[in-house]
Amino acid sequence: MQTQSLWEHTVTFFPQFLAALKERVSPDGTVAVIGAADGRLVLPLAAAGYRVIAFERDPFALHGGKVSVSGEVNAHALGLIDRLKLEELYDRVQVVEEDFLDAQPLDMLCDAVWTSCSWHYSTNHHRPLAEFVARMQLLVRANGLFGAEFMMPVEPRHHLIEHYTSPEKLSRHFSSAWSVLLTLRTGEFTERAHLGQPQDHTHRMGLLLAARTPR
Numbered sequence: 001m002q003t004q005s006l007w008e009h010t011v012t013f014f015p016q017f018l019a020a021l022k023e024r025v026s027p028d029g030t031v032a033v034i035g036a037a038d039g040r041l042v043l044p045l046a047a048a049g050y051r052v053i054a055f056e057r058d059p060f061a062l063h064g065g066k067v068s069v070s071g072e073v074n075a076h077a078l079g080l081i082d083r084l085k086l087e088e089l090y091d092r093v094q095v096v097e098e099d100f101l102d103a104q105p106l107d108m109l110c111d112a113v114w115t116s117c118s119w120h121y122s123t124n125h126h127r128p129l130a131e132f133v134a135r136m137q138l139l140v141r142a143n144g145l146f147g148a149e150f151m152m153p154v155e156p157r158h159h160l161i162e163h164y165t166s167p168e169k170l171s172r173h174f175s176s177a178w179s180v181l182l183t184l185r186t187g188e189f190t191e192r193a194h195l196g197q198p199q200d201h202t203h204r205m206g207l208l209l210a211a212r213t214p215r
């Protein structure tokens with residue numbers, strides 16, 4: 001059965017990440033997704049044959065619940081777990097129901113790690129962006145792939161929060177143990193209302209893809 005994510009219509013550089021993944025990682029490789037939400041980008045990875053380790057801290061994203069449309073609570077949203085079960089992908093995905101910044105280290109290295117607009121969430125602001133990025137980097141094996149799309153500053157307050165970053169600033173977190181493969185950015189664009197943002201709003205997004213160099 002086909003299901004829909006609440007994030008389905010939002011802008012993403014995921015196709016660029018997927019293209020790099022297909023070039024570098026075998027089709028049954030393992031990809032860690034940080035901030036999996038309701039699985040908009042987890043399900044396509046699992047459907048393509050990858051094993052996925054999905055970190056998500058929000059119970060609503062994982063288990064679903066009531067959502068309000070136009071201010072009225074009138075719909076039930078599926079969470080990641082039900083979506084995976086309904087689409088028969090549950091056995092390919094390990095769901096880690098925890099804050100990524102507090103999660104125990106995995107007992108394996110992954111072929112790739114990906115995050116889509118997660119670290120700018122206010123819950124992460126009390127810890128440096130460097131810690132979030134380093135934790136992601138630590139998950140990746142030699143020759144493996146790092147991918148992150150992220151919010152860039154738009155409003156004045158964003159300039160005071162390092163988690164709204166740019167490809168240039170983010171690149172500084174990558175030592176000589178990494179090769180930055182690709183950086184991209186959008187201009188300002190209008191995103192339609194979505195979960196947590198009831199009005200149309202302005203975003204600017206960046207992408208950074210990097211490969212860990214062989215040890």
Ligand SMILES: C[S@@+](CC[C@H](N)C(=O)[O-])C[C@H]1O[C@@H](n2cnc3c(N)ncnc32)[C@H](O)[C@@H]1O
Pocket residue numbers: 007008010012034035036037038039040041055056057058061098099100101116117118119121123124
């Ligand atoms: C903007 S949503 C992802 C939507 C994504 N663009 C997509 O298309 O699926 C970001 C998700 O990251 C999660 N997140 C943020 N910080 C996290 C953390 N420290 N640990 C785990 N999940 C986190 C949030 O709960 C949220 O579900």
